[in-house]
Amino acid sequence: MIKYKFFLDLTKEENWLREMSTKGHGFQNKKIGYQFEQNDTSESVYRIDYQTFKHREDYLDYIALFEDSGWIHIAGTKSSGKQYFKKDETNEAFKEEYDIFSDGKSKATRYKKMMYYFGSNFLFLISLTIVFFDESNLVKSLNPKSLYLTPGLWQSNGLSFWFSFLFETPFALARGFLWYLFPVSAIICVYYYIKSRLLWKAS
């Protein structure tokens, strides 16, 4: 079973995975969606860290430290950010309140790292927005006909018109509207930046 969800609040995400586990859906992996195994009888606690690594050795050393202390790494890659760990109820040291953090300050740094991630992405996207800004582009996107460059397109008709028109449409859309993806994504990044900042302040 695959479920699609998006969380910024890591505590909510941990609780949701726990809840799924009590219903018999064991969290297996995360690609784009969350992959669950049905009829998993072992109840588990899940904890999420936020960490990226430059070198593979650092990543392996990190996972070794968690696994030495009884946390199984289930999802996450060297550069994914979110790292998912679980502890089974069969584990001797199992406690509902068991955590991968032993103080609130270190737990809150997860959100600080997320802020940094969204903040730097915002700066990157805003510079793309400025670099690729083209005034004539703005005017053209208000007048979609001008986005088609095939000579004599609007004078032709019948099959040849539809063929050229449909063929060029994806290019026309890209010409006119691709640029808008930069400011739109930049705004989304700002929104996530503010949300993770609020979560950081609240934790």
Next chain:
Amino acid sequence: MNRDSNLPLTETVYYILLALIEPAHGYLIMQKIEMLSEGQVRMAAGTLYGALDNLLKAKLIKPTESEDKRRKTYIITEKGTELLRADHDRMVHMVNITNDCMKGGES
């Protein structure tokens, strides 16, 4: 008085530096801290990892050679040893003056 801005050390940092007088990898550090503090201080993996990262950046500890390919081993640096000693002296002073003041109050 020009005291190091890193002082006083937090309890966990103090214990990590103390544990790294001899080389150790992450999990061994956790066990050593629990032993040295007689079970008073227990560090979870995520917290320890973040703390080691900060100490490496501050050059108070450094990676060292080990046979274990998967686990990184760390040891305290000269700067770390100096800081540990300075915090020790600070605490000894506090213990001494506390004893003196308490004695004064009793008589």
